[in-house]
C-alpha cells in the first residue's frame with residue numbers, strides 16, 4: 001500500500017463541484033500525517049482542463065465517453081480498478097449523491113472500511129459529524145485502503161484551489177461496455193415562480209420558524225433586503241413552500257452573495273446545497289448547531305426576539 005490520499009473529483013456539466021476543493025484541502029491535512037501525496041482522481045471525457053485549478057500534487061485522469069458525466073456503474077468500475085491496482089492509503093468522496101453512491105457500493109464490493117460524514121482531519125484522525133451534527137465521532141485510517149465521505153464545514157473551497165496546474169497522469173478505464181446504469185440525459189428541476197439558484201440574496205427558513213404564519217416575517221425581511229425566501233426540506237415537506245424553494249441534496253444548489261439562515265440547524269443534506277454561498281449569516285438559538293461551523297457570521301439568538309428590531313432598523317434605514 002502507498003501512503004497517498006486520493007480524492008474523487010466531482011464535476012457536473014463542465015464545472016468542478018465545491019466539495020472537490022474541500023476534499024483536496026482535507027486530503028492535504030491527511031497526507032501530512034501519512035507522508036503521502038494528494039492525488040485527484042478525475043474521470044471524464046475531454047475534461048482534462050478541469051484539473052487546472054486543483055490543489056493536488058498529481059491528478060490521475062481517465063478519459064472515456066462513458067465517463068463524460070457521472071454514471072454510477074462506470075464510476076464504480078473505474079475507481080475499483082484504480083484502488084485495486086494502486087492501493088492508496090485512503091480515498092475521499094463527497095458525502096453527496098455521487099460520492100455516497102460510489103463509496104458505499106465500493107465498500108461492500110471490495111470489503112473496505114467506510115468512514116462517513118467526515119468534516120475535518122485532526123492530527124491524522126477523521127472527525128465525523130453524524131445525526132445532523134448532534135454527535136461527533138473520531139476514526140482512524142484502517143490498515144487497508146480506507147474510504148471516506150466528506151461533508152462541507154471544516155475547510156474553505158479556496159484551500160483546495162491552486163494557480164499552478166497539477167501534474168497529470170492518464171490511466172486507462174477498464175472495459176465499460178456492459179454497463180447496467182447509464183445516463184440518458186438531464187432533467188432540470190422546475191424553477192417554479194422564482195429560480196432561487198440565480199438569486200443574490202436569500203432568506204432561508206427552517207423548522208425554527210415554527211408555524212406557517214411566521215413565514216410572512218421572513219418574506220418581509222427578504223423584501224427589505226431585496227431578496228427572496230427559500231427553505232430547508234421540513235418546510236417544503238409540510239407544504240408551506242413549493243419544492244422549487246428547497247435548498248439541499250433533494251433541492252437546489254444555491255450560491256448567493258448573502259444566505260441568511262433563520263432557524264436552520266445545518267444538517268449535511270441542507271449544507272450540500274448552500275455551502276458555496278459567498279456570505280452565510282446564521283441565526284440559531286442552539287450554540288452547537290452545525291450551521292455555525294460554516295457561517296461567516298453566527299448569531300446565537302431567538303429569531304423571534306430579533307426579527308422586529310431588525311425590521312424596524314431596516315425601515316428606518
Ligand SMILES: Cc1cc2nc3c(=O)[nH]c(=O)nc-3n(C[C@H](O)[C@H](O)[C@H](O)COP(=O)(O)OP(=O)(O)OC[C@H]3O[C@@H](n4cnc5c(N)ncnc54)[C@H](O)[C@@H]3O)c2cc1C
Nearest residue numbers: 206207208232233248249250263264265269270284285303
Ligand atoms: C436523503 C435525504 C435527503 C435530504 N435532503 C434535504 C434537502 O435537500 N434539504 C434539506 O434542508 N434537508 C434535507 N434533508 C433533511 C435533513 O437531514 C434535515 O432533517 C433538515 O435539513 C433539517 O431542517 P431544519 O434545519 O429546518 O430543521 P432542524 O434540524 O429541526 O433545525 C431547526 C433549528 O432551528 C433552531 N431554532 C428553533 N427555534 C428557533 C428560534 N426561535 N430562533 C432561532 N433558532 C431556532 C434550532 O436550534 C434548530 O437548530 C434530507 C434528509 C435525507 C435523509
